[in-house]
Amino acid sequence: MxxxxxxxxxxxxxxxxxxxxxxxxxxxxxxxxxxxxxxxxxxxxxxxNIMGRRLATGRTGLLALAFADVRIPYFAELAQVVANEAERRGYRVLLEQTEGTLEGERAVVSASESGLVDGMVIQPSVMNSTELAQSRTDIPIVVLGENAAPLTLDSVMVDNVEAARVATRHVLAHGRRRIAFAGHEETGTTRTSTLRIAGYQQALEEAGIIPDPHLLIPSLAVTAANGARAVGAALDAGLRFDGLVCRDDLAAIGALRALEERGFRVPDDVVITGWDNTPMTEVTYPSLTSIAPDMRALASRALDMLFERIDGYDGMGRHELVPFSLVTRESAPAVE
Structure with a gap:
C-alpha cells in the first residue's frame, strides 16, 4: 500500500x-x-500525492517542458538546465516530445498532463502564434525559440539573425570568401533556419559578397548522418567552398566527416562553425567553434516569467532576448 x-x-x-x-x-x-x-x-x-497537494495548496509542484525531440543534443541540454532550475525553485519537470509535428504540438498545448501541471514551457516547431494563444487557457505558458510568439504569451529566445551574422563574420575574418551554409531543411524550411540564413546573408552582403544560392546545402533531417550525406553529396557534385556556417552542431559534425573522407583539411581548407555549443563540440576532431546560447539565462528567465504568471500576473506577453557568444575552437580558431 x-x-x-x-x-x-x-x-x-x-x-x-x-x-x-x-x-x-x-x-x-x-x-x-x-x-x-x-x-x-x-x-x-x-x-x-499530486492531487492532494493541489487541493491543499492550489498547486501541484509540477511543470511541463515540451519540445520536438529529446535525441537532439540542444533539447537534451535544455531539459537538463530547465529541470535543474525548476528543482532549485522547488518544482519538478515533466518532459513532453512533440516530434516536431503540428499534431504533436496541438496535443501537448491543448490537453497534455491536464490537471497535473501548474505551467508549461514549450519550444514549438510548426504551430503558429494565433493557434498557440487560443489553444489553452487553464495554465500559464511561456514560449521558447524563434517562432513568432503570441502577443498574449511570454517568450524567450536568442537573436538568431545576429548570432548567424557573428558566426559568418568570424569565418570572413579568416579571409574566406566562398562561404556555404549547411543543415537547413530540404523542404518546409523552419523559422529557425530562415533566421539563421538571413543573418548569414547579411554578413556576406556587408562584406561585399553577393550570396550564392548554390552554396545553400540542405539536409534531409537534423542528424549528423544526414549532414554528412548532404555535404558529401555537394562536394561530390563539384561544389567548392572555403568556409562553412552550419545550422547546428549536428550538421557541423556531419560536415567534418564528409570533408575528412574527401581529403579536405579543417580549418586549413575549410573553416567551419556550428551552433548550440553542445558538449560534443569539445571532443570532435578538430574541435568545433560554435554559437553558444546562454542556456542558464534562457531557463532562468523563462521560469521567472512562468512563476510570475502562476502567482497571478496577467499582463500582455513579454518577449525577451537572452545573450549568446561564439566559442572558438580548432575548426575556426580565434582571429588575432
Missing part, C-alpha cells in the same frame, strides 16, 4: 502538519526537525 502522510508522521513522531510543512518546503521549520522528517520520508519511500 502507498505510504501516507500519517504514516510518515507516526514514524517520525511528529504531527501531520509538521510533515506537510517539510514536504511543502515551508521555511519556518528547524533544520533538526526537517532532517528528522526527511529521514522518515526517505526510509518509508513516501511520495506526495
Amino acid at each position: 502507498a505510504v501516507r502522510l500519517q504514516d510518515v508522521a507516526d514514524y517520525a513522531g511528529v504531527s501531520m502538519k509538521t510533515v506537510s510543512n517539510v514536504v511543502r518546503d515551508y521555511p519556518h521549520v528547524s533544520p533538526k526537525m526537517r532532517e528528522r522528517v526527511q529521514r522518515a520520508i526517505d526510509e518509508l519511500g513516501y511520495r506526495p
Whole structure:
C-alpha cells in the first residue's frame, strides 16, 4: 500500500502538519526537525500525492517542458538546465516530445498532463502564434525559440539573425570568401533556419559578397548522418567552398566527416562553425567553434516569467532576448 502522510508522521513522531510543512518546503521549520522528517520520508519511500497537494495548496509542484525531440543534443541540454532550475525553485519537470509535428504540438498545448501541471514551457516547431494563444487557457505558458510568439504569451529566445551574422563574420575574418551554409531543411524550411540564413546573408552582403544560392546545402533531417550525406553529396557534385556556417552542431559534425573522407583539411581548407555549443563540440576532431546560447539565462528567465504568471500576473506577453557568444575552437580558431 502507498505510504501516507500519517504514516510518515507516526514514524517520525511528529504531527501531520509538521510533515506537510517539510514536504511543502515551508521555511519556518528547524533544520533538526526537517532532517528528522526527511529521514522518515526517505526510509518509508513516501511520495506526495499530486492531487492532494493541489487541493491543499492550489498547486501541484509540477511543470511541463515540451519540445520536438529529446535525441537532439540542444533539447537534451535544455531539459537538463530547465529541470535543474525548476528543482532549485522547488518544482519538478515533466518532459513532453512533440516530434516536431503540428499534431504533436496541438496535443501537448491543448490537453497534455491536464490537471497535473501548474505551467508549461514549450519550444514549438510548426504551430503558429494565433493557434498557440487560443489553444489553452487553464495554465500559464511561456514560449521558447524563434517562432513568432503570441502577443498574449511570454517568450524567450536568442537573436538568431545576429548570432548567424557573428558566426559568418568570424569565418570572413579568416579571409574566406566562398562561404556555404549547411543543415537547413530540404523542404518546409523552419523559422529557425530562415533566421539563421538571413543573418548569414547579411554578413556576406556587408562584406561585399553577393550570396550564392548554390552554396545553400540542405539536409534531409537534423542528424549528423544526414549532414554528412548532404555535404558529401555537394562536394561530390563539384561544389567548392572555403568556409562553412552550419545550422547546428549536428550538421557541423556531419560536415567534418564528409570533408575528412574527401581529403579536405579543417580549418586549413575549410573553416567551419556550428551552433548550440553542445558538449560534443569539445571532443570532435578538430574541435568545433560554435554559437553558444546562454542556456542558464534562457531557463532562468523563462521560469521567472512562468512563476510570475502562476502567482497571478496577467499582463500582455513579454518577449525577451537572452545573450549568446561564439566559442572558438580548432575548426575556426580565434582571429588575432
